[in-house]
Amino acid sequence: MTDIRITVAGLRKDFNRRPVFSDISFDLSGGRTLAISGRNGSGKSTLLKIIASLLSPSAGAVSLTIDGVEIHRRWTFRHVGMVAPYLHLYEEFTALENLTLIDRIRGSNHTASEYEEMLAMVSLERRRHDVVRTFSSGMKQRLKYALAWMDRPGLLLLDEPRTNLDPEGITTMKTLFKEQRGNGIVIVATNEEDDAVMCDERISLSGVPPPGAPGTGRKGGR
Amino acid sequence: MIMKSDGFIRITAAVFRKDTSSELRTRYALNALFLFTLTTLSIILFSFQSATVPVQVHAGLLWVLIFFAAMSGLSRTFITEEDRGTILLLKLSTISTPVFYGKLLFNVLLLLALTAILTILYSLVLPGFAVMSMTSFCISLFLGTVGLASASTIIGALIAKANARGTLYPVLSFPIVLPLLLTVIRATTIAMEDPAWDAAMDEYRVLVSYIVAINAASYLVFEYIWKD
Numbered sequence: 001m002t003d004i005r006i007t008v009a010g011l012r013k014d015f016n017r018r019p020v021f022s023d024i025s026f027d028l029s030g031g032r033t034l035a036i037s038g039r040n041g042s043g044k045s046t047l048l049k050i051i052a053s054l055l056s057p058s059a060g061a062v063s064l065t066i067d068g069v070e071i072h073r074r075w076t077f078r079h080v081g082m083v084a085p086y087l088h089l090y091e092e093f094t095a096l097e098n099l100t101l102i103d104r105i106r107g108s109n110h111t112a113s114e115y116e117e118m119l120a121m122v123s124l125e126r127r128r129h130d131v132v133r134t135f136s137s138g139m140k141q142r143l144k145y146a147l148a149w150m151d152r153p154g155l156l157l158l159d160e161p162r163t164n165l166d167p168e169g170i171t172t173m174k175t176l177f178k179e180q181r182g183n184g185i186v187i188v189a190t191n192e193e194d195d196a197v198m199c200d201e202r203i204s205l206s207g208v209p210p211p212g213a214p215g216t217g218r219k220g221g222r
Numbered sequence: 223m224i225m226k227s228d229g230f231i232r233i234t235a236a237v238f239r240k241d242t243s244s245e246l247r248t249r250y251a252l253n254a255l256f257l258f259t260l261t262t263l264s265i266i267l268f269s270f271q272s273a274t275v276p277v278q279v280h281a282g283l284l285w286v287l288i289f290f291a292a293m294s295g296l297s298r299t300f301i302t303e304e305d306r307g308t309i310l311l312l313k314l315s316t317i318s319t320p321v322f323y324g325k326l327l328f329n330v331l332l333l334l335a336l337t338a339i340l341t342i343l344y345s346l347v348l349p350g351f352a353v354m355s356m357t358s359f360c361i362s363l364f365l366g367t368v369g370l371a372s373a374s375t376i377i378g379a380l381i382a383k384a385n386a387r388g389t390l391y392p393v394l395s396f397p398i399v400l401p402l403l404l405t406v407i408r409a410t411t412i413a414m415e416d417p418a419w420d421a422a423m424d425e426y427r428v429l430v431s432y433i434v435a436i437n438a439a440s441y442l443v444f445e446y447i448w449k450d
Contacts, residue, residue: 052314054310054313054314056449074317075317077313077314077315077316077317080314082314084310086307086310087307087310087311087314088306088307088308088310088311089308089311090240090244090306090308090311091306092244092247092248093243093244093247097243101236101239101240101243102311102315104232104233104236104239105233105236105237105240105312105315105316105320106233106315106316107229107232107233107316147311
């Protein structure tokens with residue numbers, strides 16, 4: 001397993017001076033999993049985007065270390081796999097082309113058989129030459145899992161992981177979850193109890209407290 | 223951690239290949255450019271009919287066509303990524319620099335092809351269009367096109383997240399590309415009047431300086447656009 005650690009300290013995010021969450025802190029090492037829950041608009045997706053370095057925090061810091069070396073936020077993407085409803089695929093390309101193009105843009109060089117293997121893992125091997133535009137939303141979600149898992153990332157971020165998935169897709173998602181647990185860290189943003197119970201720890205984003213109150217990120221071990 | 227130069231070139235080429243394949247399938251920019259070229263050339267042809275037009279007017283008209291064609295097509299590279307939500311997939315796959323240069327390369331080659339086709343059509347349909355120095359004319363077209371594509375690419379990236387893009391793009395572009403347009407129209411006019419290839423050397427220097435300056439500024443600015 002990769003010696004990976006993520007430390008989130010005193011994180012706050014405001015949009016147009018409106019606080020979304022504040023004082024979020026947690027620390028996870030390889031093999032640990034975390035569920036983030038909270039009502040709509042509490043900032044679950046925003047928190048995941050900040051962890052993935054897609055957004056900057058208004059205050060606080062996210063530190064990702066691999067083998068004791070801190071990774072600059074510019075290079076975080078190399079260690080992150082993400083599945084989220086707001087992450088969209090290139091619909092004019094086929095499933096196989098999406099894997100190939102993104103793999104090349106990542107600077108990786110997987111073989112054709114590895115692409116086939118990834119597509120088989122998410123049960124899309126028979127539709128590999130079909131353009132993504134013709135896929136159902138569940139099939140697109142499966143392809144996002146293949147893209148996220150392709151480089152075996154140290155940190156897997158799942159936002160509403162079972163969105164649009166059928167029972168077979170949910171089983172695939174759970175298999176990946178277990179494999180990732182042996183590979184690194186998983187952080188799941190969800191309000192589904194079935195997803196949250198798979199995680200070792202949980203924080204709840206319950207909104208920004210009034211001035212003087214303690215932080216919103218309540219971490220509870222399981 | 224740094225990216226090695228061969229890795230940078232490979233990723234830039236991968237972004238360019240993705241954009242080219244995507245454009246060939248969706249034809250977002252190609253259709254806009256083709257329709258714009260067809261309609262404007264037809265309007266100019268019917269307006270002028272057999273009237274004799276001064277050289278300066280030909281040079282100005284040619285660059286007006288190229289400028290507005292660039293405005294209608296080149297901003298698409300970043301806007302489509304933003305509109306379709308695929309920009310996040312790119313951000314999770316690589317750093318900003320190869321994305322910018324991959325898209326810049328795509329825009330430069332697209333506009334070079336468009337300029338070549340537009341110039342050939344223009345010279346065929348409009349009477350009185352003659353070039354004294356073909357070398358000077360080609361240098362002017364090349365430098366002007368690269369400068370225009372460079373400016374259009376960074377402005378397209380800047381406005382991709384804005385709401386009123388349709389208005390913002392030409393409004394923001396005009397002051398940025400005005401020095402380029404004035405210089406390249408002068409260089410093109412000289413190429414149509416003077417047979418010496420180096421008669422517009424001062425204009426070439428200004429155009430090269432413009433390309434270097436706009437690309438240096440783009441390199442510095444794009445990292446901030448990319449972040450949030």
